[in-house]
Amino acid sequence: MSYVLCCVDGKNYSQSACDYAVMISNNMKLPLKFLNIIEHSSKSEKLDLSGNIKLGEKDDILEQRVEEEAIKSKLAIKEGKELLVSLKKRALITCSNEITLIQMHGDVLENILVFQKEIAVLIIGIKTQENHKIGDNVKDIIREINKPILLVNNEFITPKKLLIAYNGSEKAKKFLKESSIKPIFKNIHRDIVNVNDDKTASEKLLNEVKEFYIKQEIPVEISALSGDAKTEILIHLSQNDCDILAIGAFGHSRIKEFIFGSITSDILAQCKKPILLFK
Amino acid sequence: MYQTIKKEWFSNIRGDILSGLVVALALIPEAIAFSIIAGVDPKVGLYASFCIAVVIAFVGGRPGMISAATGAMALVMVTLVKDYGLQYLLAATLLTGVLQIIMAYIGVAKLMSFVARAVVVGFVNALAILIFMAQLPELTNVTWHVYALTIVGLGIIYLFPYVPKIGKILPSPLVTIVVLTIFVYFAGVDVRNVGDMGQLPDTLPIFLLPDIPFNFETLQIIFPYSIALAVVGLLESFMTTTIVDELTDTKGDKTKEARGQGIANIASGCIGGMAGCAMIGQSIINVKSGGRGRLSTFIAGFFLLIMVVFLSDIISIIPMAALVAVMIMVSIGTFDWGSIKRLKTLPLSTNIVMLSTVGVTVYTHNLALGVITGVLFASLFFANKISHFMYCNISYNEDKSSKTYQFVGQVFFNSADKFYETINFKEVLDKVIIDISRAHFWDISAVYALDKAVIKLRREGADVEVIGQSEATKTIIDRFGIHDKPEEIEKVMGGH
Numbered sequence: 001m002s003y004v005l006c007c008v009d010g011k012n013y014s015q016s017a018c019d020y021a022v023m024i025s026n027n028m029k030l031p032l033k034f035l036n037i038i039e040h041s042s043k044s045e046k047l048d049l050s051g052n053i054k055l056g057e058k059d060d061i062l063e064q065r066v067e068e069e070a071i072k073s074k075l076a077i078k079e080g081k082e083l084l085v086s087l088k089k090r091a092l093i094t095c096s097n098e099i100t101l102i103q104m105h106g107d108v109l110e111n112i113l114v115f116q117k118e119i120a121v122l123i124i125g126i127k128t129q130e131n132h133k134i135g136d137n138v139k140d141i142i143r144e145i146n147k148p149i150l151l152v153n154n155e156f157i158t159p160k161k162l163l164i165a166y167n168g169s170e171k172a173k174k175f176l177k178e179s180s181i182k183p184i185f186k187n188i189h190r191d192i193v194n195v196n197d198d199k200t201a202s203e204k205l206l207n208e209v210k211e212f213y214i215k216q217e218i219p220v221e222i223s224a225l226s227g228d229a230k231t232e233i234l235i236h237l238s239q240n241d242c243d244i245l246a247i248g249a250f251g252h253s254r255i256k257e258f259i260f261g262s263i264t265s266d267i268l269a270q271c272k273k274p275i276l277l278f279k
Numbered sequence: 280m281y282q283t284i285k286k287e288w289f290s291n292i293r294g295d296i297l298s299g300l301v302v303a304l305a306l307i308p309e310a311i312a313f314s315i316i317a318g319v320d321p322k323v324g325l326y327a328s329f330c331i332a333v334v335i336a337f338v339g340g341r342p343g344m345i346s347a348a349t350g351a352m353a354l355v356m357v358t359l360v361k362d363y364g365l366q367y368l369l370a371a372t373l374l375t376g377v378l379q380i381i382m383a384y385i386g387v388a389k390l391m392s393f394v395a396r397a398v399v400v401g402f403v404n405a406l407a408i409l410i411f412m413a414q415l416p417e418l419t420n421v422t423w424h425v426y427a428l429t430i431v432g433l434g435i436i437y438l439f440p441y442v443p444k445i446g447k448i449l450p451s452p453l454v455t456i457v458v459l460t461i462f463v464y465f466a467g468v469d470v471r472n473v474g475d476m477g478q479l480p481d482t483l484p485i486f487l488l489p490d491i492p493f494n495f496e497t498l499q500i501i502f503p504y505s506i507a508l509a510v511v512g513l514l515e516s517f518m519t520t521t522i523v524d525e526l527t528d529t530k531g532d533k534t535k536e537a538r539g540q541g542i543a544n545i546a547s548g549c550i551g552g553m554a555g556c557a558m559i560g561q562s563i564i565n566v567k568s569g570g571r572g573r574l575s576t577f578i579a580g581f582f583l584l585i586m587v588v589f590l591s592d593i594i595s596i597i598p599m600a601a602l603v604a605v606m607i608m609v610s611i612g613t614f615d616w617g618s619i620k621r622l623k624t625l626p627l628s629t630n631i632v633m634l635s636t637v638g639v640t641v642y643t644h645n646l647a648l649g650v651i652t653g654v655l656f657a658s659l660f661f662a663n664k665i666s667h668f669m670y671c672n673i674s675y676n677e678d679k680s681s682k683t684y685q686f687v688g689q690v691f692f693n694s695a696d697k698f699y700e701t702i703n704f705k706e707v708l709d710k711v712i713i714d715i716s717r718a719h720f721w722d723i724s725a726v727y728a729l730d731k732a733v734i735k736l737r738r739e740g741a742d743v744e745v746i747g748q749s750e751a752t753k754t755i756i757d758r759f760g761i762h763d764k765p766e767e768i769e770k771v772m773g774g775h
Contacts, residue, residue: 040528043291043294043569043571044569047297047447047448047569048440048447048567048568048569049297049298049301049447049448049449049450049568049569050439050440050446050447050449050450050451051301051302051304051305051450051451051452051453051564051567051568052436052437052439052440052450052451052452052564052608052612053560053563053564053567053608053609053611053612053613054437054608054611054612055611055612055614055616056616056617057563057567057612058522058526058563058612058615058617059616059617061526061563061566061567062525062526065526065527065528069528109282136285140282144282
């Protein structure tokens with residue numbers, strides 16, 4: 001059984017992520033799950049470079065680590081529970097599907113991977129700062145999870161216009177088809193852009209998509225852009241008051257990304273609106 | 280893949296670099312001390328420590344664990360060095376590596392489950408005692424200056440961390456070495472120093488194959504040593520893995536570690552280093568200092584070499600008393616103090632296993648023999664305990680002409696005699712029924728005891744009926760694995 005999974009940590013737009021999750025759950029008629037992960041770190045905050053070991057040192061270190069971690073974990077569990085409960089309360093107001101709450105111990109990605117098969121859409125709140133860097137956890141999730149991911153980086157607003165950065169690839173086509181059967185966003189205006197210096201190819205591609213949406217009776221607009229993909233998409237996004245950006249997250253190899261940089265990760269870092277990544 | 284590399288290497292850069300430096304400083308006295316135990320130049324141990332630490336950082340299975348030249352290994356190689364010299368040691372080191380890689384592939388890590396907890400504790404304690412005993416030659420037939428320096432050294436090691444501010448930043452073993460060296464140098468105290476113990480490295484290590492005849496005779500000489508080294512090395516590495524796992528709440532890969540140890544030893548042998556393995560004391564120091572990732576092991580090895588090569592003149596004037604103090608600290612820290620506190624509360628059998636492991640090891644100076652003794656004792660005690668899991672219900676028919684023995688429980692070599700003796704052969708009976716449908720026959724000793732009883736009863740003129748024999752003997756288990764199934768286990772535990 002698939003469901004909408006919303007990962008919350010209480011730090012990064014958890015309330016807003018919750019609202020988007022509820023909306024998507026309602027749109028897709030799927031149950032909603034909130035996941036709070038208790039991350040563990042065996043690293044001590046106390047710096048001790050004295051380098052000596054005394055009688056029973058191993059037991060002492062173990063005891064000290066256990067105590068430190070127990071306090072941290074207890075606190076994290078309590079805060080997580082409170083967060084989950086408050087989000088459930090918030091979600092219950094508008095959510096018409098079943099809501100479940102889960103807490104798990106361990107690594108964020110590993111835990112999400114456990115649910116990978118059942119996830120319909122994954123929603124996570126991310127930090128936003130001026131030209132911020134996307135956290136490692138989020139990067140890893142984007143790389144490893146092969147499901148649509150909504151990154152929430154702002155307060156919730158009911159989205160009216162969705163900007164789809166379309167490149168005509170097989171994956172993008174597949175996503176269009178799937179999302180028309182089971183729409184993540186309903187009753188929303190679609191603004192589809194393609195960035196290509198070859199205008200005619202671009203037009204052809206976009207017209208295909210337009211026809212596709214017209215058949216489905218979904219309002220759609222198309223624009224062929226040229227120039228630097230990253231800048232053009234971001235400019236288009238803000239000029240046309242789009243509320244969400246949908247873009248393909250392609251399986252870049254690390255080395256490739258390292259050498260050429262990645263359009264997707266640059267956009268992630270600079271976009272001020274929630275981003276829907278599809279794979 | 281990328282993620283694992285990032286996590287294991289770069290998730291704790293600051294902590295790993297600092298702890299790596301602390302460990303590098305503590306590794307120098309250890310490497311020198313263990314070279315002296317093995318009877319080779321300090322150079323051999325220092326090159327080995329550098330090489331093993333750096334190589335294991337890449338190929339080991341337990342991030343954050345420190346491997347280098349160790350006392351456990353040095354003790355095994357003493358007679359080889361004495362009788363045949365350094366070149367044979369290098370050849371033995373190479374062979375040790377090869378054997379460890381083979382052992383890794385045939386699943387040696389799984390065998391660790393036979394090593395009971397008490398044996399592990401015994402091993403650790405024996406190791407601590409051996410490290411301490413190895414310091415005694417430096418403390419016998421010497422002037423009182425040495426004792427004074429050692430005591431002052433230990434004082435600095437344990438008290439310096441209480442000094443506000445700098446106490447937790449400067450490694451106290453380093454402070455000890457620096458203070459004692461400066462004192463001895465300027466006060467002109469005549470005590471032995473590291474330079475007196477043999478050659479120190481003055482260049483970076485170079486690749487060289489051992490200068491020995493590659494023939495069967497050589498193999499005959501080095502093979503017994505290599506086997507012992509491989510076993511001791513893997514044992515200490517696995518035990519250290521467990522300790523680091525426990526301290527950091529993460530899981531190491533023992534098979535990968537075994538293979539890594541093999542590769543590291545081959546590399547060490549190739550640059551003129553001795554065999555080594557994981558180090559309990561240093562790994563504890565590493566974790567304590569904040570080291571968690573592979574980077575910490577790498578930094579430890581790398582800085583060790585840098586310091587040794589560029590500071591060899593200074594290192595040679597370090598008084599041995601300072602090293603002895605550091606080694607006594609390592610010995611104290613390695614000792615599992617909790618195990619002594621628990622002696623009173625643990626069952627006698629557990630204590631005997633632990634103490635016999637310690638006793639045999641300290642007597643033979645061979646940790647492998649100690650562990651074998653411990654494992655043997657632990658298995659015997661276990662067999663004895665299980666043999667108590669057998670009882671017999673006796674019942675008669677109305678006129679007492681027929682008797683039924685219903686056996687329940689485990690019948691095997693250790694309980695077979697008890698099984699046989701339960702049957703009363705003096706009694707005059709027409710019929711004897713032996714119901715073994717709820718007994719489990721583990722081995723041929725059990726089957727033999729049953730046959731013997733049946734024969735004796737028949738000789739006495741009784742009719743013997745055995746109930747459930749086919750099922751009971753069918754379950755003599757030689758095929759492992761089928762018992763993982765719940766229904767099979769049910770058969771064993773609850774009759775057939």
